[in-house]
Amino acid sequence: MEFLKAPTLLLVIFSLAICSPISAQNKGGYWPSWAQDFLPPSNIQTAYFTHVYYAFLSPNNVTFQFDVDRTTASALNSFNTALHGKNPPVKTLFSIGGGSAGVKQLFSKLASSPGSRAAFIRSTIQVARNYGFDGADLDWEYPETQTDMNNFGLLLDEWRVAVNNEATSTGKPRLLLSAATRHEPEVRDNGVAKYPVASINKNLDWINAMCYDYHGPWTPDATGAPAALYDPNGSLSTSNGLQSWISAGIQRQKLVMGMPLYGWTWKLKNPSVNGIGAPAAGIGPGNEGAMLYSEVQQFNAQNNARVVYDTQTVSYYSYSGTTWIGYDDVNSVQRKVQYAKSLNIGGYFFWTAVGDQDWKISRLASQTWTA
Structure with a gap:
């Protein structure tokens, strides 16, 4: 989730042994700090969200605590x-x-030893309380090995205990804990590493499954649907990811579906061959091939681009000359939200809230979820 990575976050479940009830809905949006100059937080339309995430803070790589300077504070x-x-x-x-x-x-x-985990956990609680946050979201992209995954589970176990104890001792509401994860419960970078679903169920209020970035600059030779709901040629899709989490045993209300408010661009080899999977010669315009949804709309209007809704993947693409863009628009977002509701999962989130155009997508998603 850096500029457009996604993504990539939290209600409480056990009080000491049992957390408080989870919200009936989760409409999240990430706000990256680089957006301050063109969309300050005061301009966010909160009628369309229940949770907004400040992205990002990172701990010191030696002390594993947060060094918050005056500007950041x-x-x-x-x-x-x-x-x-x-x-x-x-x-x-x-x-x-x-x-x-x-x-x-x-x-x-950080996750590999009790001491570093404890230092990190103490610091997250301090930051949340010092600056008025309701919780913290862990965006580890991604634990690569099963050892990492096991340590991830230990971190969650210890984080939940510390958060519960802090709330009990201070009388303050318990902090929310969430995590941004891969779209499916496995990572295959170095073999197969499986997320600790039992620990997630016990300790997190929800996960934000990053259901996007299936195709992009890392697949430069052919166009692709960056956040397809369905994959007619395989299993790289949001539907497969969500179903995989459910099959792995996650509590449905703790599963939150991610959607992108941006697109990825390619340069077509032949403008006459322009569907999904068309041969490409690398990335197209934008920020290293990325365009906010609002920028995609501007590009389409200014270049008289052909806009196509692909029913097989439930996604959009547009093209003009050699430029090809894969993204989500009104119809695909509505279909995704309806699909998420049909699974009875906990909600959805956007990376990022600042990518919208006049809140069009955010408004539609919110209305569809509550309809």
């Missing part, structure tokens, strides 16, 4: 003052990590 205070003061107010969480370089290795080291 001011930004965190402003974020929470704005969103808690909105009508309606929303829950706020700070998301930890993201998809930037080195974060994966940092978390692997």
Whole structure:
């Protein structure tokens, strides 16, 4: 989840042994700190969200604690003052990590010993309380080995105990805990590493499954649907990911479906061959091939692009000349939200809330979920 990675987060379940009830709905949106200049938190339309995530903070790679400088402290205070003061107010969480370089290795080291886990957990609670957050979201992209996954589970176990104990001793509401995860309960970077579903069920309020980035600059030779609901040629899809989590035993209300408010671009080899899977010659325009949803709409209008809704994948693509863009739009988002509701899962989230155009997609998703 860096600029567009996704993503990539939390209600409480056991009090000491049993957490408090989980919310009936979760409509999340990530707000990246780089968006301050064009969409400050005060401009977020909170009627369409229940939870907004500040992205990102990362702990020190030696002490495993957060070093919050004066500028960041001011930004965190402003974020929470704005969103808690909105009508309606929303829950706020700070998301930890993201998809930037080195974060994966940092978390692997952090989770590997009791001492580093304890230092990190203490610091997350301090940051949440000092700056007014309702919880914290762990965005580890991704634990690569089964050892990492096991340590991830231990971290969650210890985090939940610490959060419960802090709430009991202070009388404050328990902090929410969530995690951004892969779209399915396995990571296959180095063999097969499986998420600790039992620990997730016991300790997290929900997970934000990043159901996007199935295709992008890392697949430069052919166009693809970045966040297909269905994959007619395989299993790389949101439906397969969500069903896999359910089959792995996750409690349905703790599963939250991610959707992208951005698209990925390719350069077509032959403009006459322009469907999903068309031969490509690398990435197209945008920020390293990425375009916010609002930028996709501007591109389509300015270039008289052909817009296609693909019923097989439940996704959109557009093309003009050699530029091809895969993304989600109104119809595909509505279909995805309806699908998530049919599974009786906990809700959905967007990476990122700032990508929308006049809140069109956010409004539609919210209305569809509550209909």
